[in-house]
Amino acid sequence: MKSLKYSAIAIALALISTLAACGGSGSDDTTPPVDESKFEFAATEMITNLTDDVIVSGYATLAMKGESLLLATQTLVNTPTQANLLAAQEAWKAARQPWEQGESHIFGPVDSLGIDPHLDSWPLNTTDLTTVLANNSGFDAETIKGWNDDVQGFHTMEYLLFGDGIADNEKAIADLTTAENEYLMGLAEVFRDYTKVLDDAWQVSHDGQSGKAYGELVKSPGSDGNTFYSSQVGVIQELVNGMIGIVDEVGNGKIADPFGVSLETADTSKVESQYSWNSLTDFSDNIVGVRNVYQGELTGASDKQGIVDFVKAADATLAARVGSEIDDAIIKIQAISGTNNMPFRQAISDVEGRARVQTAIDALSKLQTSLESDILPLLNDWKV
Numbered sequence: 435m436k437s438l439k440y441s442a443i444a445i446a447l448a449l450i451s452t453l454a455a456c457g458g459s460g461s462d463d464t465t466p467p468v469d470e471s472k473f474e475f476a477a478t479e480m481i482t483n484l485t486d487d488v489i490v491s492g493y494a495t496l497a498m499k500g501e502s503l504l505l506a507t508q509t510l511v512n513t514p515t516q517a518n519l520l521a522a523q524e525a526w527k528a529a530r531q532p533w534e535q536g537e538s539h540i541f542g543p544v545d546s547l548g549i550d551p552h553l554d555s556w557p558l559n560t561t562d563l564t565t566v567l568a569n570n571s572g573f574d575a576e577t578i579k580g581w582n583d584d585v586q587g588f589h590t591m592e593y594l595l596f597g598d599g600i601a602d603n604e605k606a607i608a609d610l611t612t613a614e615n616e617y618l619m620g621l622a623e624v625f626r627d628y629t630k631v632l633d634d635a636w637q638v639s640h641d642g643q644s645g646k647a648y649g650e651l652v653k654s655p656g657s658d659g660n661t662f663y664s665s666q667v668g669v670i671q672e673l674v675n676g677m678i679g680i681v682d683e684v685g686n687g688k689i690a691d692p693f694g695v696s697l698e699t700a701d702t703s704k705v706e707s708q709y710s711w712n713s714l715t716d717f718s719d720n721i722v723g724v725r726n727v728y729q730g731e732l733t734g735a736s737d738k739q740g741i742v743d744f745v746k747a748a749d750a751t752l753a754a755r756v757g758s759e760i761d762d763a764i765i766k767i768q769a770i771s772g773t774n775n776m777p778f779r780q781a782i783s784d785v786e787g788r789a790r791v792q793t794a795i796d797a798l799s800k801l802q803t804s805l806e807s808d809i810l811p812l813l814n815d816w817k818v
Contacts, residue, residue, distance in 0.1 A: 472817035475747040477666045480730065480739040484673065485652045487738055488726050492536045493633045499529035500622075500629035503591075507622040511615050516607045522618075523595050527712060529625075530588065534716050535732075537683075538723030539676045542648045542662075543635035551583040552628050556706050558593055559584035567613045573620030575627065586621055592709045594618045599709035599779070667813055673741060674813075677724045678805045681763070684720045685798030688713075689767075693782050693791055700782040713778035718767045721798075725760045741809070748812050756809060759801040766794040 506525035510518045533553065536544075544550050563585050570577075578586055594614045597605040631642065640648035646659075655663035663669050692704035707713045726732050730740020746753040770781050770790045781787030 469817070472815050473748040474817050475744050477670065477744065480741070480743055481666060481669050482653050483730055483738040484727060484740060485649050487731060487735065489536070489539050490636050490649050491732060492532050493629075493636050496529065496532040496536065497629040497633035499525070499532060500626040503529050504619075504622040504626040507619040511619045514607055514610065514615060519595070519605065519607050519610060523710070526588075526591055526595055527710070527715075530707075530712060530716065531719055533588070534719035535723035535726060537680045537720050538727050539673065540679070541672055541676055542652075543640055544632055547631065547635060549628055549632045553587045553625065554589070555583040555587050556589055557584070557703070558589045560593070563590060563593070567611075567617060571613065571616070573617045575620055575623040578620050578624050586624055589707070589709070591618060591621050591625070592707065596709040599711060603709065603711040603777070665818070667816070667818060670741070670744065671810070671813055673727055674805065674810050677727055677741070678802060678810070680720050681724060681798055681802045681805065684717050685795050685802060688717060689791060689795055689798070692779075693788070693795070697783065697785065697788060700788075702779045702783065705779040705782070708779045711777040711779070714767060714770055717778075718764050721760060721764045721767065725764070728757065728760055745809060745812060748815060752808055756801070756804050759797070759804055763794070763797040763801050766797040770794055
């Protein structure tokens with residue numbers, strides 16, 4: 435075997451020498467010209483970091499908060515006091531944060547497994563909710579999973595925990611009926627189950643069976659059997675499109691739809707998270723999620739590679755500008771509350787509040803344009 439191997443190498447070397455002696459003109463004819471205008475960037479570290487430290491870490495936190503929310507509702511059922519109701523409200527808000535920040539990368543299992551509508555259907559169907567509460571008891575998790583998405587998930591729990599949100603976002607324990615309390619606990623168990631399925635899909639198996647973890651598929655584009663991503667270009671394109679998608683949804687949907695075109699057309703019924711008055715926190719968390727993907731780390735974590743490093747490799751000035759636009763959009767959303775902590779549902783019906791809302795919409799529109807017109811096209815200029 436050894437002599438055969440050496441013979442093959444010798445033949446190959448001789449062939450290479452012969453081709454070189456012929457001048458190599460044929461080779462020059464087939465080698466594509468190098469485009470020196472394109473920029474270089476090694477994306478493996480960035481993709482690995484964004485997958486593990488931003489996306490997977492976020493879904494792991496969501497699953498943990500889902501477990502905490504279930505425990506809080508169980509405590510509330512066993513001991514229905516005002517303090518335990520307030521604790522359950524805080525647990526709902528704590529679970530809301532990683533979910534809203536995760537909407538900047540709402541692709542993969544959250545979409546293919548239908549997790550998004552199970553957790554975050556809006557608007558709530560209060561008519562059907564009233565019927566469910568009047569005609570059922572016990573409320574086991576498996577039965578609830580068979581009902582429509584618009585009577586489960588975040589906003590059904592929000593309504594039961596905080597009340598209708600019209601005059602305030604406070605609810606007295608005396609106003610929480612036994613049926614509402616038990617339904618709340620069943621909903622929290624369903625919520626906990628779905629957040630665990632989502633976390634497992636990214637860390638264990640994307641289909642809950644024999645398929646690889648979705649996180650591994652994102653980190654290994656082009657590998658054997660990876661039918662989701664054929665190249666790193668596709669991964670970065672998905673990440674940038676995820677950022678564009680949520681900026682568009684916040685500016686042109688979540689804020690603009692209830693805002694209307696005038697004071698007279700403002701519609702508070704379209705305000706998401708209106709029962710808890712958590713809307714502005716939702717919106718700013720959505721854009722904080724964009725910043726997490728752009729910067730490459732969750733807020734407060736140590737610096738890691740993110741989309742900003744990809745952009746910086748092409749245009750450092752652009753990278754800094756877009757970072758500032760993301761921060762500015764978050765600040766403008768938070769400023770909608772003004773000096774008197776006005777909730778979003780009131781701000782859209784207030785003259786000065788509407789001016790602040792418009793300023794936030796303008797900041798989001800500017801950011802969306804930069805992501806679409808300046809960042810996404812960089813994929814065409816990347817030397818891969």
